[in-house]
Amino acid sequence: MTAVPALEVTGLTVRFAGLTALDAVDFRVAPGTVHAVIGPNGAGKSTCFNVLSGVYRAASGSVRLGDEELTGLPPHRIAALGVARTFQNLALPPTATVADSLLLGRHRLTRTGFVAAGLRLPSALREERRHRERVREIAQFVGLGDALDRPAGSLPYGAQKLAELARALCMEPSLLLLDEPVAGMTADERRRTAAVIAGVRDSLGISIVLVEHDMGVVMRLADTVTVLDFGRRIADGTPAAVQNDPAVVRAYLGEDAEEPS
Numbered sequence: 001m002t003a004v005p006a007l008e009v010t011g012l013t014v015r016f017a018g019l020t021a022l023d024a025v026d027f028r029v030a031p032g033t034v035h036a037v038i039g040p041n042g043a044g045k046s047t048c049f050n051v052l053s054g055v056y057r058a059a060s061g062s063v064r065l066g067d068e069e070l071t072g073l074p075p076h077r078i079a080a081l082g083v084a085r086t087f088q089n090l091a092l093p094p095t096a097t098v099a100d101s102l103l104l105g106r107h108r109l110t111r112t113g114f115v116a117a118g119l120r121l122p123s124a125l126r127e128e129r130r131h132r133e134r135v136r137e138i139a140q141f142v143g144l145g146d147a148l149d150r151p152a153g154s155l156p157y158g159a160q161k162l163a164e165l166a167r168a169l170c171m172e173p174s175l176l177l178l179d180e181p182v183a184g185m186t187a188d189e190r191r192r193t194a195a196v197i198a199g200v201r202d203s204l205g206i207s208i209v210l211v212e213h214d215m216g217v218v219m220r221l222a223d224t225v226t227v228l229d230f231g232r233r234i235a236d237g238t239p240a241a242v243q244n245d246p247a248v249v250r251a252y253l254g255e256d257a258e259e260p261s
């Protein structure tokens, strides 16, 4: 396994027509840790996520993964550097089987060219078998080992979200970006997904950045947390530290939180 590099975000600034959605934000994600980005509505979480994955351009600042500068690179180049992401809304092909959906995640790791694959050459068949084995392992890892031959769209919502997570893992990333991984889930599905995410960190050792509204999940799962409000970083630290930070309480509850009762 190659060493997982640290993610270093420095002075990250994003502007939309006069609105500063991210204002000189700094944070660091140590290798093999879970880092949550939280904040009230409109704080800049999705913007941050979209800059990390290359969907939005930063006005200034830097995002470095080890020695690689990610700012300015298009999404596919960032993905090629080992950054995988999931989406807030389901993005699996609904009629493809879970196995085939996960195989799509291995596209960038596929060596055999189209011609060899099209001709069904032995080398192409061997490679496909290797990828299918890895897909099976990853599906088992997230608890979908029995669902490989089912159409992804026929699974319950929580299982479809896990299949997306599995597809991202199929890229063998060193950094996984999760956009609200438990949004819309039942309590059971949330628990199961949180356990899978903790397992990804603990067993695969990769780094995870997640944007999430569910505070219970954030507090249980994250090693470190960055809190944004109106595009600025207002707190950064362990879940316990940021939870008790007066600026964070104020941001979530409004100015009234400061008034003596």
Ligand SMILES: Nc1ncnc2c1ncn2[C@@H]1O[C@H](COP(=O)(O)OP(=O)(O)OP(=O)(O)O)[C@@H](O)[C@H]1O
Pocket: 016, 019, 020, 021, 039, 040, 041, 042, 043, 044, 045, 046, 047, 048
């Ligand atoms: N593509 C865009 N064009 C213009 N303004 C945008 C764009 N994307 C986000 N914004 C603005 O940037 C600010 C931050 O938005 P962002 O979606 O990043 O916040 P958020 O913390 O993810 O909010 P939520 O929790 O509601 O998803 C908001 O004022 C939003 O209206």
